[in-house]
Amino acid sequence: MTEQRNIVVLGASAAGLQSTHYIMNHILPTLKQSKKDAKYHVYLINPSSDWWFRVASPRVAASTSRMASEKILFDIRPGLKRYSKDDITFIEGTATGLSEPTRAVTYRRSGASIEETLSYHALIVATGSRTYHQAFSMSAATQTTLDSIKYTNEKVRTAKDIVIVGGGPTAVEFAGEVAEHRNGKPGYFSKVSKKANITLMTASDKLLPALRPAIAKAAEAKLKALGVEVLYKQRVVDASTSGDRTLITLAQGDRIEADLYVPAFGVEPNSSFLPSHLLDDKNYLRVNEKTLRVDDAGPRVYSIGDVASYSRNSILDIMNSFPALFVNLKRDLLAYNAMLPDEKPKGKDRLYVRDDKEMQIVTIGSGGGVGAIMGWKVPSFFVWMIKGRDFMVGMSGASTANGDSMKKEIAWTKEEAVI
Incomplete structure (x- = not known):
């Protein structure tokens, strides 16, 4: 046989x-x-x-x-x-x-x-x-992820205070998308009109650990132009929901409340x-x-x-x-x-x-972003051309x-x- x-x-x-x-x-x-x-x-x-x-x-x-x-x-x-x-x-x-x-x-x-x-x-x-945060991956039934997408969308649409935790590409990209969706794009000579308080916090002393400090700083500048406040060396030790709000406790003992809390780290x-x-x-x-x-x-x-x-x-x-x-x-x-x-x-x-060459492309809103390919820093328009238009779909x-x-x-x- x-x-x-x-x-x-x-x-x-x-x-x-x-x-x-x-x-x-x-x-x-x-x-x-x-x-x-x-x-x-x-x-x-x-x-x-x-x-x-x-x-x-x-x-x-x-x-x-x-x-x-x-x-x-x-x-x-x-x-x-x-x-x-x-x-x-x-x-x-x-x-x-x-x-x-x-x-x-x-x-x-x-x-x-x-x-x-x-x-x-x-x-x-x-x-x-x-x-x-389930919206960023699908490791179970499809509907589980779609339900998380629907929930997150609604919260992004209505929230006054949004806290995103993480310093990697997902956290930075999500913060940029949320900020542009709520606050719009900055003009050449004008700032955005903030319609929500959007905070991105990371336990590290920089964003995007796979990229050099200068590129990380450029990412921070782009986020700030979209109305995002970036906080460093802030580690979350607890997040508990009460009604429609989430109480976030930091390692130093400080507490922050948010309408939407998104753990986008790791x-x-x-x-x-x-x-x-x-x-x-x-x-x-x-x-x-x-x-x-x-x-x-x-x-x-x-x-x-x-x-x-x-x-x-x-x-x-x-x-x-x-x-x-x-x-x-x-x-x-x-x-x-x-x-x-x-x-x-x-x-x-x-x-x-x-x-181990420096290689990562990070979109920040629909207009561009930051990154490096094979160790070479790339300009914002290149990020838009490769990834920013449709995230490479x-x-x-x-x-x-x-x-x-x-x-x-x-x-x-x-x-x-x-x-």
Whole structure:
């Protein structure tokens, strides 16, 4: 009897979704030609059939009149239908467990009460991360995020006092969108008329830690021109809701009240279903930072994206790590010998090398922003041209959702080949 070998991808984040399309386009066909002793099938498991273009969430969260939520919500099923049902199955459900000894994952389908088990020959964990404010990410049912968008929109529209906490791109971009929506744009010789008190506070001594201080100061100046007050070295220790107001307590003991409080700092990895011994002290999945294998979980287990310990929660980290993941996955699958199931492939692995060049583009309102590419500071109009117009939805939204971004195969070297 032909052996069934399942390739399971957990999570249809940007990392997991593109990984699935790459496997279907470039790895599965090779396996079919080269490995006649088994049948391969790809499974993609995700809580929703929608993919949320997270990059643009600050604009949608500020107001859907600035950008409709439908523009950044993509149904992933049409893109998967281009492949044969004999080769791939999409399961709308949530991963609930991982067993390394039996090489199986458990999951619960949406709306179901029972858990199901699925064995894997190879596994990619790409469950991503979740933000503290639901409007900025989608790690559960689609409606949960849409409800948060609706709530945040209404609060932005009516609030007199808005407090946004965080100093990274999401916090800065959301503050800029909210301020422009409420206060309008400043003129060449005129200031905005403040219709709401908008405060952005961070525990750090600067905004945008990935960028140099001069660029961070430029971001602060743009925010202030939109009517945003920026506060530094202010750490929130508690936020409690009373009626329609939120009482925010700072580490120094000061208290601030707001009609809308938005925690826009950091993320939490979606890793609660994983065994604790596979996680680091921050609950990220420990991964070999060079090969992207999860060495402690056994052979042919990998992780990519925000859930993995190597990541800095950046889309650039995801894109830059695709070559290492795809080449090593292909090597491991083609080299597999059922008589020696734990044997590593001969030849060289593709190694991931983190790019530490200053590289980040941050939109501040619809008119431009700040940033740097490959260590070079870019002007505000360039930020507008690349990102400010539509937060890059037109550039990469549909192509990621339907798999067009993964049409090109990553070539491997003679040293990496195992055929």
